[in-house]
Amino acid sequence: MLNKNSLTTLCQSAINASIEAGKLIQSQVDQAYSQQRKQGGYSKASQVVTEVDFKAQAIILKHLAPSIAKHDLGLLTEEAADDESRLINDYFWCIDPLDGTLPFTEQRPGYAVSIALISRSGDPVVGAVYIPDEDLCYSAIKGEGISLNGESFSLTNPADDDSLHVYMDRSMQGASYFKELKDRTQQWAEGQNYTNVFYHVGYGAVRNAMSVLSHSNACYFKFPRKEKGGGSIWDFAATRLIFEELALPVTNGKRENLHLNSPETTFMNQQGVVYASDIRIREMIIEMNRKLV
Template identity: 55%
Template sequence: MMLSEKELKSLCQTAATAATVAGQYIQSRFDKHYTRRHKETGHSLASQVVTEIDVKAQEIILEHLNSTIQNYDLGLLTEEAADDQSRLDKPYFWCIDPLDGTLPFTEKRTGYAVSIALIANSGDPVIGVVYVPDLAYCYTSFKGAGVWLNGSPFVREKAAVNDSICIYSDRALQHETYFEPVNDRLNEWARHKNAQIKYHSGFGSVRNALGVMTSGTGCCFKLPKETKGGGSIWDFAATRLFFEELDLHVSDARGGRLHLNDEKSTFMNEVGVIYATGSGLAEFIQGII
């Protein structure tokens, strides 16, 4: 089954509505009391913390998407439910992160978002939707349609001469064994460009990618490692499509296609991820590896 442009557009609109309603609910709970617990996944606090808000937001999203799952025979992969492997059997599957950046949300700071994508069985996204609750920004895209922000075409800002090189990361980056040598090489590279490195730390993976996408010159990356983590499929599904539609760099850590349907695991630690505004910066990071 191959979805038509008309079907993709309709499904994208449904996903945008789902993300918006869930995001508005999330923001309404920002200053309220809610339960918080830890789940057994990944090796960082950011990957382990979960709240009742995550679960309710996922329920809201599925209320909007369940009919499409039945009508189009779609699979499903969500952060707050077990992987039922339907993503491996169906032509397409919804990939949902109801609250990416739960840690910054619980710490009452910016950095969180709702992410919904429709991914082909091949591991390539065909629909991407991200809603940023604290800004009321809704980014949408379906394959070949470009990227839209709140119903208008999204236009990237141009990099200025001697612009800062923005590195977006979670807090875990500075504790990785590779951080110091990578940081030294990045600063050396920036000096040759008469620029400086500027770190933006503490966001979730989705907001990190959006930070790069909206910066003049920037990148975010996760290098391969043995321990489980490095983000999961749902962390990169929607934003991979955004970057492709904007002709920006998105790949695994070695420059290959960022495959989003590995049958062995939903974690990305074995392959790593690179987002960058230009191929030169991405190739430099690959060279460090």
């Protein structure tokens, strides 16, 4: 069991790693770099990888290597094969060196660096998210709250409490149920006296989740589905902890904790994910899933 001092040190390593990797990423936005397709899920966003992803990963591993040796930690990182040390060691680092590679290649917002330390039981205990284009680093230690750029962070009350903001992946727009989803969401929103429903599409999973924090009424979700994909463990590891530390709803499609260490797969399609600014919105999403999917 890692003690408080160890977790504090490990969190600082994750912060340093995410910032250095993020600075590298931001410096390459308008530069020439190679890109290719990789085996991923069902969406284009999950299949694009660039040399910048690999360079960012190398920076992060340089920072985390000493802690891996010292504490006998496992490792799961997006741009390397799963060696299944996550199933053996008490804790493992879970790394997404460049979440939102597609928006990065299109030179638009939506990308981030995500690093988490997860217990073998599938629960995050340390998390760091760095947003390169905004120079924002969120960090969390289980039970210790949230920091933003080294200062204590708490939610404010945005002035948009008359609107509902829905964050989703591009792939959902092509789903057969998308029109009905929008119709049902509009009906629900009117029943809650919201004057507008805004849909935000095109961010990576990390930025989608973090963007929910910017609104009074917002959500990001992925319905469970049979097809391989639905994001992977590294897409949700750090943001799950951040939401938990803020006491905000973050669950799978059955109101259970997002399990972040399935022996069978790193993909999350069988679980689905729900991030919400309050319980009412989470329940609306889960009920929508029951009726539509």
